[in-house]
Each structure stands twice: as structure tokens, then as C-alpha cells.
Amino acid sequence: MTTETKQIEELAKREYKWGFVSDIEADSAPPGLNEEIVAFISHKKDEPAWLLDWRIKAYRKWLAMDAPEWPNVHYPPIDYQKIVYYSAPKKKKQLASLDEVDPEVRKTFDKLGISLDEQKMLAGVVAVDAVIDSVSVATTFKSKLKELGVIFSSFSEAVKEHPDLIKKYLGSVVPYSDNFYATLNSAVFSDGSFCYIPKGVRCPMELSTYFRINAANTGQFERTLIVAEEGAYVSYLEGCTAPMRDENQLHAAVVELLALDRAQIKYSTVQNWYPGDEEGRGGIYNFVTKRGKCAGADSKISWTQVETGSAITWKYPSVVLQGDRSVGEFYSVALTTKRQQADTGTKMIHVGKDTKSTIVSKGISAGRGQNSYRGLVKIAKGAENARNFSQCDSLLIGQRCGAHTFPYIEVGNPTATVEHEASTSKVGEDQIFYCNQRGIDTENAVSMIVNGFCKEIFNELPMEFAVEAQKLLGISLEGSVG
Amino acid sequence: MRVLKEDPEALLSRFAAFESGLNGAKTAWAHELRRAGLGHARELGIPTTRNEEWRYTNVARLAKDAFELAAPAPVAPEALKPFGFSGLGGPRLVFVNGHFDAQLSSAGELPKGVVAESLKARIAAGDARVQAHLGRYARQAEHPFVALNTAFLLDGAFVFVPKGVQAEAPIHLLFVTTESAAPAVSHPRNLLVFEDGARAQVVEHYAGLSGGAYFTNAVTEAAVGAGANVDHTKLQQESLEATHIASAEIRLARDARYANHSISLGGKLTRNDVNAKLDGERVECTVNGFYIANAAQHVDNHTIVDHAQPHGRSYEVYKGVMDDEAVAVFNGKIFVRPGAQKTDAKQDNKHLLLSRAAEVQTKPQLEIFADDVKCTHGATVGQLDKNALFYLRARGIGRGEALRLLTLAFAEDVLKEIGHEALRADVAERVHRRMEATTALRSGA
Numbered sequence: 016m017t018t019e020t021k022q023i024e025e026l027a028k029r030e031y032k033w034g035f036v037s038d039i040e041a042d043s044a045p046p047g048l049n050e051e052i053v054a055f056i057s058h059k060k061d062e063p064a065w066l067l068d069w070r071i072k073a074y075r076k077w078l079a080m081d082a083p084e085w086p087n088v089h090y091p092p093i094d095y096q097k098i099v100y101y102s103a104p105k106k107k108k109q110l111a112s113l114d115e116v117d118p119e120v121r122k123t124f125d126k127l128g129i130s131l132d133e134q135k136m137l138a139g140v141v142a143v144d145a146v147i148d149s150v151s152v153a154t155t156f157k158s159k160l161k162e163l164g165v166i167f168s169s170f171s172e173a174v175k176e177h178p179d180l181i182k183k184y185l186g187s188v189v190p191y192s193d194n195f196y197a198t199l200n201s202a203v204f205s206d207g208s209f210c211y212i213p214k215g216v217r218c219p220m221e222l223s224t225y226f227r228i229n230a231a232n233t234g235q236f237e238r239t240l241i242v243a244e245e246g247a248y249v250s251y252l253e254g255c256t257a258p259m260r261d262e263n264q265l266h267a268a269v270v271e272l273l274a275l276d277r278a279q280i281k282y283s284t285v286q287n288w289y290p291g292d293e294e295g296r297g298g299i300y301n302f303v304t305k306r307g308k309c310a311g312a313d314s315k316i317s318w319t320q321v322e323t324g325s326a327i328t329w330k331y332p333s334v335v336l337q338g339d340r341s342v343g344e345f346y347s348v349a350l351t352t353k354r355q356q357a358d359t360g361t362k363m364i365h366v367g368k369d370t371k372s373t374i375v376s377k378g379i380s381a382g383r384g385q386n387s388y389r390g391l392v393k394i395a396k397g398a399e400n401a402r403n404f405s406q407c408d409s410l411l412i413g414q415r416c417g418a419h420t421f422p423y424i425e426v427g428n429p430t431a432t433v434e435h436e437a438s439t440s441k442v443g444e445d446q447i448f449y450c451n452q453r454g455i456d457t458e459n460a461v462s463m464i465v466n467g468f469c470k471e472i473f474n475e476l477p478m479e480f481a482v483e484a485q486k487l488l489g490i491s492l493e494g495s496v497g
Numbered sequence: 498m499r500v501l502k503e504d505p506e507a508l509l510s511r512f513a514a515f516e517s518g519l520n521g522a523k524t525a526w527a528h529e530l531r532r533a534g535l536g537h538a539r540e541l542g543i544p545t546t547r548n549e550e551w552r553y554t555n556v557a558r559l560a561k562d563a564f565e566l567a568a569p570a571p572v573a574p575e576a577l578k579p580f581g582f583s584g585l586g587g588p589r590l591v592f593v594n595g596h597f598d599a600q601l602s603s604a605g606e607l608p609k610g611v612v613a614e615s616l617k618a619r620i621a622a623g624d625a626r627v628q629a630h631l632g633r634y635a636r637q638a639e640h641p642f643v644a645l646n647t648a649f650l651l652d653g654a655f656v657f658v659p660k661g662v663q664a665e666a667p668i669h670l671l672f673v674t675t676e677s678a679a680p681a682v683s684h685p686r687n688l689l690v691f692e693d694g695a696r697a698q699v700v701e702h703y704a705g706l707s708g709g710a711y712f713t714n715a716v717t718e719a720a721v722g723a724g725a726n727v728d729h730t731k732l733q734q735e736s737l738e739a740t741h742i743a744s745a746e747i748r749l750a751r752d753a754r755y756a757n758h759s760i761s762l763g764g765k766l767t768r769n770d771v772n773a774k775l776d777g778e779r780v781e782c783t784v785n786g787f788y789i790a791n792a793a794q795h796v797d798n799h800t801i802v803d804h805a806q807p808h809g810r811s812y813e814v815y816k817g818v819m820d821d822e823a824v825a826v827f828n829g830k831i832f833v834r835p836g837a838q839k840t841d842a843k844q845d846n847k848h849l850l851l852s853r854a855a856e857v858q859t860k861p862q863l864e865i866f867a868d869d870v871k872c873t874h875g876a877t878v879g880q881l882d883k884n885a886l887f888y889l890r891a892r893g894i895g896r897g898e899a900l901r902l903l904t905l906a907f908a909e910d911v912l913k914e915i916g917h918e919a920l921r922a923d924v925a926e927r928v929h930r931r932m933e934a935t936t937a938l939r940s941g942a
Contacts, residue, residue: 085549394878396853409863409865411865411867411868411870412868413868414835414836414838414867414868415835416866416868417864417865417866418863418865419862419863419864419865420861420862420863420864420874421860421862422860422861422862422876423858423859423860424857424858424859424860424876424878425856425857425858425859426848426850426856426857426858426859426878427856428850428853429850429851429852429853429855429880430880431850431878431879432877432878432879433876433877433878433879434875434876434877435861435874435875435876435877436873436874436875437861437863437872437873437874437875438871438872438873439863439865439870439871439872439873440871441868441869441870
């Protein structure tokens with residue numbers, strides 16, 4: 016222990032050697048991670064000195080940390096020196112309109128079904144801050160949001176245009192020293208989204224960002240920061256798709272949500288990254304830190320997630336219920352099939368009085384998938400009359416999959432009421448038989464039953480996402496029956 | 498760089514003296530077991546709270562205190578009076594500081610072939626049944642304190658019920674600790690073997706005769722044969738300054754019926770591990786517990802119900818009442834192994850918090866690898882129902898008595914499952930008396 020502290024101290028004391036600033040003209044950094052790379056990323060993005068300092072601080076802290084071993088997932092150790100920490104699709108230049116976007120890039124977007132033209136036509140419905148790898152390619156509907164004072168931009172743009180806001184809020188919910196992957200992200204984050212809803216404003220449209228992983232071997236280190244001022248409301252959608260890959264890709268994102276007095280943030284995710292082939296080769300490693308802070312009284316943060324992709328998911332969207340009467344919600348569907356492994360759940364930290372949290376988690380395991388729910392409900396000493404209800408249901412399809420539940424409940428105040436329920440069941444043969452009798456084939460029957468099982472969660476998703484999520488479950492379960 | 502364990506040398510340093518003191522008891526195979534235990538104990542160390550299994554229970558202090566190995570001491574028969582059970586009629590084996598005391602023990606009535614004796618005596622007598630089972634079930638290679646117990650394995654109870662024999666009268670195993678000048682540790686080791694179709698009731702009972710910061714580190718192994726029916730109660734009434742760590746490892750063969758009732762009333766720091774493996778088809782297993790703690794008591798219950806074969810049924814209810822600054826930890830695992838189809842497992846963990854400063858950490862855990870199973874678990878933490886309290890108060894029942902009544906009703910779910918009627922009544926009586934000693938239930942504050 017003492018040697019460890021010493022090591023950290025030494026690292027922290029070490030002078031940061033400026034001045035080497037790399038002349039590398041490449042759009043990708045060479046593989047590997049060191050202070051030069053961190054500085055290279057920062058330099059590439061024209062960041063102010065304080066942000067570089069912050070990154071370096073995180074990098075030094077990261078060196079002294081160990082990758083967590085407690086999750087119920089298994090994978091070969093990651094060589095962090097083999098990862099490319101920065102890559103841009105093209106040399107950055109100012110774009111006047113969508114037409115200037117590289118046609119190749121446009122084509123990939125079309126393939127993914129997120130045609131920007133279509134988005135444009137849907138004017139006023141959804142604003143998209145599309146991210147390809149690390150650089151924000153195009154941003155739309157900004158002007159409309161601008162009228163209301165809503166800031167919705169890529170992270171690097173926000174660093175340039177609203178440095179005061181970024182400086183104030185970056186790391187305020189997930190500190191740079193939080194955990195192994197969050198700290199790594201803090202050191203090397205490439206880009207992401209920033210969203211700021213001013214006092215009393217109700218954001219008129221669902222904000223959405225599509226992330227996708229492009230170049231092989233490029234880790235994605237997204238950083239999202241959403242701040243809702245007093246009485247503000249925002250609904251934010253995040254959806255992900257990625258094409259076939261041969262090598263495992265690391266994705267270690269950080270999402271920070273901050274809700275002040277009476278503010279509400281609704282954050283929805285549909286994640287269908289490449290899960291790997293039948294043997295689990297080539298899937299994405301999704302190690303994400305998501306946390307919301309209900310800093311103000313009567314604030315509310317709600318996470319809804321549909322997780323169908325990735326070879327390994329390690330993700331616990333959390334809410335710190337600091338303000339009195341604040342509310343935290345977590346609705347989740349996690350599907351694992353083939354050789355996918357998911358260790359996901361939530362943390363509800365009750366600090367304020369009369370705080371309330373609800374957890375509804377549905378885990379579906381098929382094929383050789385391993386699905387774990389891991390959640391923490393913590394009632395701090397001063398959290399009078401805190402209330403929590405948790406429900407975790409698991410559905411098993413086939414004999415080679417597994418479903419696991421690890422709920423941690425820590426209660427330090429006797430006025431709290433905490434309830435946890437969990438059940439495990441399978442898709443009944445008689446249910447399938449009933450459907451077969453009525454002319455519904457087995458695959459569709461399973462899809463129907465699974466969708467029924469998840470209905471509570473889909474009801475929480477915005478309309479367009481709910482439809483997509485249902486289809487996604489159907490596609491993901493294809494071939495897992497029989 | 499995570500510190501997962503502390504150096505156990507302070508505890509292990511007594512081994513050389515212990516070994517040379519064994520003399521005649523140094524049977525070769527038993528000593529091999531001890532040596533292996535010592536190796537594991539050295540390797541596993543004393544866990545820190547960085548070890549997930551010990552996350553909420555800090556035992557690092559045990560690595561620092563130099564515990565003497567507890568020595569036999571004279572005890573007057575009257576001193577055992579508070580720990581006797583009336584109306585059981587079975588034998589009573591008394592162990593003082595971990596050593597069998599023949600004079601305090603009584604034979605009772607047992608059917609032919611049933612053995613209830615000192616383990617040390619049976620090892621010395623070269624009993625093949627002991628050799629066949631001892632050390633086969635306990636996890637000495639994984640659990641640091643089981644390893645420690647195995648290293649210092651000396652005495653405890655050996656209970657054997659032959660095939661088809663019905664031993665109706667409960668067998669009472671009483672482990673008492675006397676006050677000693679320096680803190681002492683005892684490592685009782687029990688082996689319970691029930692052959693096919695046997696029927697028996699066993700009460701494992703730990704008590705402190707006076708105060709003292711002693712340390713009891715007990716391990717019980719039980720093998721339950723096919724179709725056997727066993728009711729196993731563990732009552733813990735240690736001194737309020739004592740540390741009590743106990744592991745029970747139970748192996749269940751097909752069609753067995755087994756119930757474990759773990760009642761913890763004493764001890765400053767208590768850690769119980771109850772692991773039941775359903776190792777045959779159609780086993781029915783109950784794993785229950787009740788604990789009440791006040792002042793700075795810390796009660797940690799870890800259970801594993803391991804469904805290894807199909808058609809198993811398991812029921813688990815753990816309930817705790819926490820007062821003052823007491824801390825409760827519960828970690829209940831249910832495993833359903835691949836192929837253990839048609840498993841039906843239920844688990845429930847409920848806590849009553851009576852004071853502002855009391856704390857509860859609970860983790861009910863399911864790990865399921867088979868699809869055709871029914872598994873549910875639930876956990877709640879809360880206060881007594883205000884309406885129920887009002888109902889009793891409106892009928893002229895004093896606040897303190899009303900609280901005790903409601904708390905006893907809360908405990909009833911667990912107590913009512915104890916198989917033997919007289920034993921059940923006696924345990925309930927002790928729980929009731931224990932309640933009167935806690936702040937909230939005494940004063941009705």
C-alpha cells in the first residue's frame with residue numbers, strides 16, 4: 016500500500032515536459048499510450064492548457080490503477096499499448112453544408128440507416144450530432160436550439176465556444192479519478208457531445224447522437240456532458256451501430272448528467288454494437304461509466320437502456336440523489352446471445368431526504384450468453400424517508416446460457432423502505448405451442464414473448480426508439496431458438 | 498496492488514507449540530490434513546475488506562491480536578444451567594474452550610449404532626468413518642478461516658447415525674468458553690454423518706460463560722445420505738465482546754431433506770457461512786436464519802445454496818433485527834448449475850431497523866446456468882408497521898411489550914421451522930429474552 020502511495024506521489028510530482036509537441040501530421044496517433052499521446056490528442060483539438068493538465072492528471076492517476084476484476088465477465092487482458100487513441104476520418108476543415116461531407120462517410124451513414132438528408136427532412140423533430148470515430152462531422156438544427164439558448168454541440172466545439180461551462184462542469188459528476196476506465200477516458204477522450212439547457216427551458220425536441228466505430232483498432236473514448244439548469248427538461252437519445260470487425264475494440268465512454276433544482280433529464284440508449292461471431296470473436300468491449308447527479312431539489316434523472324450488442328458490456332448508469340425529493344429511475348433490457356457477456360445494472364445513491372428510486376431490469380439470455388444484473392442501492396445516514404423499489408427479471412432461452420443477479424443493498428437510515436425482487440423464468444413450451452397452434456412460427460413466437468417480457472421498458476423509450484428496439488430484439492434472437 | 502489479505506503469522510505462530518503438544522493425537526492422516534490446512538491458511542491470509550467475500554466485515558484485527566490457543570478449564574456444572582434445554586432427552590456433549598469435557602457431558606438415550614462422541618477420541622481410536630469424511634466437504638483451500646480451523650484441528654463432535662436409524666431426541670453439542678487472562682482462540686471442528694434413510698436432530702450451541710474478547714472459529718461438516726432427514730439448529734450466544742466465525746458445509750444426497758436454522762444472538766463480531774450442496778436429485782433443503790443485534794454488534798451471514806442436480810427445492814429465509822449501532826451483512830447465493838433443471842429456489846432476506854444508527858448491507862444473489870428453473874429472491878429493509886403498533890397500543894399493550902410482540906412475530910417465520918417442539922419453544926424464549934436486552938425493545942423508545 017505504501018509503495019503504491021509513493022508511486023502515485025512520484026507521478027503526481029513529476030514535471031510535465033512541455034515543448035516536445037509532436038510534429039506528427041498524421042490524422043491518427045501511433046498505437047500506444049504515454050504522455051506524448053495525451054498531449055498529441057489535446058494539441059490536435061486545440062485545447063486550452065487547463066484541459067491538457069486535467070488529461071495529464073488523469074493519465075498519471077490511471078497508471079497507478081488496476082483494471083477491475085470483479086465484474087462477472089471474462090476476456091483476455093487488454094494491451095493498452097496496442098490501441099490507437101486518436102484518429103480522424105479526414106483532415107479537419109470547416110464545412111459549410113452537408114454536401115461537403117466526404118461522400119464515403121455519407122455512404123456509411125446511409126448504410127447504417129441514419130441518412131443525414133432524411134434527418135434534415137425531418138426538420139424540427141430530431142437534431143443529430145453525428146460522430147464518426149472521433150471528430151464531429153456534421154451538426155444540424157443548431158440554430159433552432161440556439162433561439163432557446165440550448166447548447167447542443169460536439170464536445171470539442173463546446174471546449175472552444177463555452178470553455179467556462181466545460182471547465183465548471185467537466186468531471187463534476189464523474190471525477191477524473193473515478194475508476195479505471197473513466198480515468199482512461201479522462202486522459203484520452205476524443206470527442207462527444209455537450210448539451211446545456213438553460214433555466215426554465217423545456218427542450219422542444221429529442222436530442223440524439225449516433226456514435227459508430229469506424230477505423231479498426233481505434234478505441235472510442237466518448238465524453239458526454241449534459242447540464243440541465245433549474246426547471247429545465249431534456250430528453251436525450253443515444254444509439255449505436257457498428258460494422259463487422261475482426262479485432263476486439265475497446266469502448267470506454269463517460270456520460271455525465273447534472274440536474275439542478277426541478278430539472279429533468281431523460282437519457283435513452285439503444286446499443287447494438289457488433290457482438291462478435293458465434294465464437295465471440297471480434298466483438299466490441301463496452302466499458303462505460305454513466306452517472307447522473309440530481310443536485311437540485313425535486314430534480315429527476317431517468318435512464319432507459321436497451322443493450323443488445325457488444326461482446327462484453329460493463330455498464331452501470333447511476334443516479335446520485337442529492338437534492339431533497341429527487342427521483343432516479345433505471346429501466347433496462349439487456350440481451351445476450353452467442354457468446355456475449357453483460358454485467359450491467361445501476362447504482363442509486365440516496366443522499367437527500369424523501370428521495371425515490373425505481374429499478375426495473377430485464378435480462379434475456381440465449382445461446383451461450385451470460386447476463387448479470389449488478390446493482391447498488393445505498394441509503395445514506397441522512398436520507399430520511401428514502402424509497403426504493405427494484406425488480407430484476409431474467410428470461411433464459413436454451414440450456415447453455417446463464418443469468419445472474421448481484422444486488423447490493425446498503426441501508427443506513429431506518430426510515431428507508433427498500434424492496435428488491437427478482438425472478439427467473441424461461442420461455443414456456445406451452446406458450447410457444449399456443450402460438451404455433453395459431454399459425455405463428457416458433458421464431459416469431461419467441462420474439463413476441465420476449466417483447467412482451469420487455470414491454471415495461473419499451474414503454475419508457477421515445478416512440479421511434481421503441482419501434483427500433485423491438486425490431487432489434489427480434490433480429491438479435493434470430494437463430495437462437497430450436 | 499490491492500491488499501486482499503493480511504499476514505496471518507500472528508495466528509499461525511502458535512502452530513509449532515500446538516504440533517508438539519499433540520503427542521498421541523498425531524494420527525498420520527489427520528496430521529496431513531492439518532499440514533495442508535496450514536499451507537492454505539498461510540496462502541489465503543486474513544482477508545481485508547478488498548476481498549469481495551469480506552467487503553463489509555473487517556476482520557483485519559484478527560491478524561494483529563496475538564490469540565493464545567484456548568486451554569481446557571474447570572467448569573462447575575451449575576455454570577452451564579443457563580445453556581441447558583429442557584425436555585430434549587438426548588445426549589449432551591460439552592466442550593470447554595474447544596476441548597471435550599466428559600464430566601459435564603451426558604449420554605442420554607440413543608438408538609443402537611448412533612455415535613455422539615468427541616472427534617479427538619474417535620480419531621485416536623482410528624475410526625474409519627471419521628477418516629472417510631473429515632475434511633472432504635469443508636472448503637479449506639478457499640475459506641481462510643476454514644483453513645485456519647483445519648490447521649489447528651483437534652477436537653469437536655463426531656455424530657454418526659447409521660442407515661435407516663431414527664434418532665428422535667435432539668443431540669445437543671454445547672461449546673462454552675471461559676474467561677481467560679489473555680484473548681484465546683478455539684477451533685472446534687464437527688463432523689456429522691447421516692447414512693441413507695437416517696433421521697436426526699442436532700443442536701450446535703456456542704456460548705460464553707462470562708465476558709471476554711475470545712475468538713471461536715468453528716467448522717462443521719455434514720454429509721446427509723440418500724433419503725435422510727436432518728434438522729440442524731445452530732444457536733450462538735457468545736459473549737458480547739467475542740468474535741465468532743463459523744462455517745458449515747453440508748453435502749446432500751438424493752431425496753434428502755435437510756433444514757438448517759442459524760440463530761445468532763451474541764458475539765461482537767459474528768460471521769456465519771452456511772453452504773449447502775444439493776448433490777443428488779429431488780433434494781429438499783431449508784436454510785434459515787434469524788439474528789438480533791444491538792450496541793456495536795456486527796452480524797454477517799453468508800449462505801450458498803448450490804443446486805448441482807435436477808428437481809431440487811430450496812427455501813431460504815434470513816431475518817434480522819438491528820438496534821443501536823449494530824451492523825448486519827447478508828450475502829445469499831443461489832447457484833443453479835448446468836443441468837440442474839426443474840430447480841425451485843426461493844430466497845428471502847428481511848431486516849427490521851429499530852435505530853437511526855443501525856446499518857444493513859444485503860446482497861441476495863442468483864447465478865443460474867439452467868433454463869427450466871424457478872428462482873426468486875427478495876430483500877426488504879424497513880421499520881415495524883406503525884399501524885400494527887397502533888393497533889396493539891389501542892388495546893392497552895405498553896409500547897415496549899407491543900414492539901417485542903411484533904418483533905417476535907417477525908422472527909416467527911424462522912423459528913417456527915425448527916423441527917423439535919420443545920427446542921423451538923426454548924429457542925423462542927431465548928430470542929424473547931434477548932430482545933429485552935436491546936435498547937429499543939426494552940424501553941420502547
